[in-house]
Amino acid sequence: MDIRVQEGPFAQGEELDAFAKGRPDVGAVVSFTGLVRDLAPDPMKHMEIEHYPGMTERAITTIAEEAQQRWSLADVLVIHRYGRLRPGDTIMMVATASRHRADAFAAAEFLMDYLKSRAPFWKKEVTGDDAEWVAAKDEDEAALDRWTPRD
Amino acid sequence: MDVMYFAWVRERIGLPRETVETTATTVAELVEELKAREERYAMAFSDISALRVAVDQELTDFDAPLARAREVAFFPPMTGG
Known part of the structure; x- marks a missing residue:
């Protein structure tokens, strides 16, 4: 597990290559990258x-850790930036590695x-x-409901 | 204990953290003490349904006890990702 909270930028391609490299047990890597978008009527x-x-x-x-308990994951990477960012900048990335893709997709x-509503950003x-x-x-809060087991 | 404020809560109160001497036994009691201090605190805590609280860096509710707490933080709902 690799968790990084940092001010500076990161190279998502290099991070993903390093994350996926040298893992004969891994058949699937899923990644998500969040960018600063600018949809406001006033340019940001x-x-x-x-x-x-x-x-x-x-x-x-x-x-x-919760994701690792729920799914069979070989590894998890989370990088999240803070500080001043401009439109188009990379805010964060998540990557998950697993034997089969279903676990990696669901865990990501x-x-x-x-991360959207429980990490203090x-x-x-x-x-x-x-x-x-x-x-x-x-809807971000509601999105958590689907992960709550119903019994 | 240390009391911390983030995002617009920090801006309304005008400082990021302070040391507070308190006899409050729950978060809600601490909020009442802070509100009684000054208008800017009363403003920041006027609607606690719009706020979240963490005690010793764990998210909790306003009913949570403060026994042995070292750090209490108040902030709006988080917008990460």
């Missing part, structure tokens, strides 16, 4: 991502759903003369 100058040092790493580790979706969009905190969406 930049995004500020704040986090809670210490808790962030703990929360992501807990989520990744699970990690993303939980907050995004602020800065436009020309305004700055606004991004509000959490109800």
